Amino acid sequence: GAYRLLSVRGVLAVKSLLFVFVVFASLAYGADSFLFDRLTLSQKPSDYASESDARTVDDSKLRKKIFEVWDEKSGVKKGEHLASLSLLNQDGYGENLLLYSRGQKKRLRDYATNLSIVNKNGIVIRNSDIRALPSAKPYFFNPQKAGEGFPFDYFQESKIYANTPVRALFATADEAFFYVSNYISGGWVDSRNIYFTTSAEEKRLKDSKLFASI
Numbered sequence: 001g002a003y004r005l006l007s008v009r010g011v012l013a014v015k016s017l018l019f020v021f022v023v024f025a026s027l028a029y030g031a032d033s034f035l036f037d038r039l040t041l042s043q044k045p046s047d048y049a050s051e052s053d054a055r056t057v058d059d060s061k062l063r064k065k066i067f068e069v070w071d072e073k074s075g076v077k078k079g080e081h082l083a084s085l086s087l088l089n090q091d092g093y094g095e096n097l098l099l100y101s102r103g104q105k106k107r108l109r110d111y112a113t114n115l116s117i118v119n120k121n122g123i124v125i126r127n128s129d130i131r132a133l134p135s136a137k138p139y140f141f142n143p144q145k146a147g148e149g150f151p152f153d154y155f156q157e158s159k160i161y162a163n164t165p166v167r168a169l170f171a172t173a174d175e176a177f178f179y180v181s182n183y184i185s186g187g188w189v190d191s192r193n194i195y196f197t198t199s200a201e202e203k204r205l206k207d208s209k210l211f212a213s214i
Contacts, residue, residue, distance in 0.1 A: 065183050067206050069167045070121045080186065081170055081179045084132035085109060087154055093140040097149070100139070108135060115170040118178060122166055122196045123205070130158040130187035134177035157187040165205070168194055 042048075088109060092100045100108075112133050129136075132155045143149025160166070166180040166189075177188045197205070 063206065067165055067183075067202075069165055069182050070202055081115075082113065084155075084157075085112060087132060087139060090141065092154070093143055093149070095138050097140075097143055108133060111135075111172060114173050115179075116173070116175075118168040118171050120168050120196045121202060122168055122180075122194045124160050124162055124164045124166060124189070124193055125195045126193050127159065127161050128189050128193040129156060130160050130180075130185060130189060131155050131177070132157050132187060134172050134179075134188040136190070158185050160185075160189065166194065168196070 088100075088105045092105075094100060133139075135155055137155070138150075138153035139155045140150060140152060141148040141154065160180075160182060164182055166182045168178040168180050169186075170179040171177070171191065175191055178191045178194050180186060180189050180194065
């Protein structure tokens, strides 16, 4: 009991010494110099750039890259839209963490292969998911393993943003999903998020000014 009391008193003594040191240092060097994180930076970008820093960007290559998907010769590599069917060879779990049954996998496989050809240019009208297979439902691997389960959805390929030029290549039988190609990637997108463009609209978009969002 006496040893425990001495230990507590020792801790309090050390804390008191530290407090005295902090107060002394603040008085000796000034509060502003003691608080190292007090730094104010201007929020005006012009304060950090001179006229000599300005650069003119040739956007011709960027335009070509963005809009090349509308070229009639562009398309998808043979069988690319079917490559992700291999995911169904592995056990998959749904949002309810139950295994996909053989019947569910077969229906999804049939849904992803019974397609019609579209081959139309368009743009994305709202930010959308790019899916590996035409399904909005997730496909997780064994959630009991580290690094698997939610949120690692193997059907989620990427994101595609509003106003991105695309070419719709295939449609599911019910036209709920389009397989689209764009200048970065390809995959299945909700068909409600795709607007088919006319040649006049495409010309107007190609000639419009580009801007950068930072």
